[in-house]
Amino acid sequence: EEEKLQLILDSTAEGIYGLDLEGNCTFCNNSVLDLLGYEDEDELIGKQMHYTIHHSRRDGSRMELEECKILKAIKDGTQVHVDDEVFWKKDGTYIDVEYRVYPQIKDDVVVGGVVSFMDITETKEAQEKIHYLSTHDPVTGLYNRQFIESEIKRIDMDINLPISIIYGDVNGLKLLNDIYGHDKGDELLRKTSEVLKKATRLDDIVARIGGDEFVIILKRTDREGARSLIKRIKSLISSERISGIKGSIALGTDTKSSPDQDIKAVINKAEEEMYSVKTLESKVAYTGMLDDIMEALFERSPREKRHSENVSRISGQIAKAMGLSEEVIKRIEDIGYYHDIGKIILDKDILNKMGRLDSKEQEEMERHTLIGYRILNLFNQTLDMAEVVLCHHERWDGTGYPRGLKGKEIPLAARILAVSDAYDAMTQDRIYRKALSKEAALKEIEDNAGTQFDPVIARLFVDLIRNQDMTYQPTS
Known part of the structure; x- marks a missing residue:
């Protein structure tokens, strides 16, 4: 009969052990050994179980014998259910447990008790995670x-x-x-x-x-x-x-x-x-953010700083020669300064590459107009700049990017930027070519008037440079 009872006990997933009135272990099943890391029941039989597996709380603070709900339930002859305590394993770690205590009564006298328990560590962790996510x-x-x-x-x-x-x-x-x-x-x-x-x-x-x-x-x-x-x-x-x-x-x-x-x-x-x-x-905050972006761009590529300053200066002087108002001239100078702000997203290797960009790199480069548009469109102070920056690589003949605008569909300021941007770029040294001379760069502007550039702005710019009416220092 004892063998049959032990077989039944060992077939359960729950850990089950018995206690006498002093809290000493009288029997245990295999699940107790498995859950608590013991190899043989002899390691537990006769041992005071409170001091063996129930001596401390989760935080390591001691639980005195008088505080033990298991022993109290047995002595009082009552059942108890607990799901917020831990049992300590042989290796010194603990598991969260849900346990029940049942007193053993013979001839109306409590003679001991039976404890059944389950490892609820994973359940507790899941509950704590759910609670954390609900409040954090x-x-x-x-x-x-x-x-x-x-x-x-x-x-x-x-x-x-x-x-x-x-x-x-x-x-x-x-x-x-x-x-x-x-x-x-x-x-x-x-x-x-x-x-x-x-x-x-x-x-x-x-x-x-x-x-x-x-x-x-x-x-x-x-x-x-x-x-x-x-x-x-x-x-x-x-x-x-x-x-x-x-x-x-x-x-x-x-x-x-x-x-x-x-x-x-x-x-x-x-x-x-x-x-x-x-x-x-x-x-102040938004201007500071724009300045921070430009500073970060210039830190990654010093030549972009010189290029922005040159494009700003040339664009302003073209606008002045066109007879535009002081307010518009100042705005065009500002747009010239910020026209490449979208390059902040470019990989540093692309940004500073001295040789020709391959097709994939060129595709990445062309994103800078859209990114610049998105940046400037975020701030009330620069909403009017955003459209110009988006369009400064459009071409007069409609073959530019990103939208393929043609002729006067392209904003005037963007047409001015197209000339000043191209001229400054042509007069820079590259590994694959030397900077063009002033005259050679002007010849390129002339040759592309009516295709790449607004023909009126292109001719005006060429005349200005040739007549020495513009102070200009090419990017080095």
């Missing part, structure tokens, strides 16, 4: 909106007053996503979250609640404390750079200082202030 942002690891909405109710207590809210909106996320892809945008979000965590205290709550929006909840912090933290955050984030673009963030704050204030209204006021700040700072 997957990109930054910060808390998410769902967590904040529940946590703010818990924090909104008189003991935590004053409670300050900082609302933030990081600049440049769409720019990075559009230029480099979402990996770089995610990098910006992670850098921002690192700055926010570094700037705040351990018990402050930092969350990403939307695409580029963050919230910080500060317990027992007045308005001055919140303003001081904003300064610290701005200082820290300005030292961060993602692909050459300096970090920046718009921040607003409000404080609940008395119990009768509505915490939701405080959050709304902090958000409103943030949007006001973002509007006021937008011109």
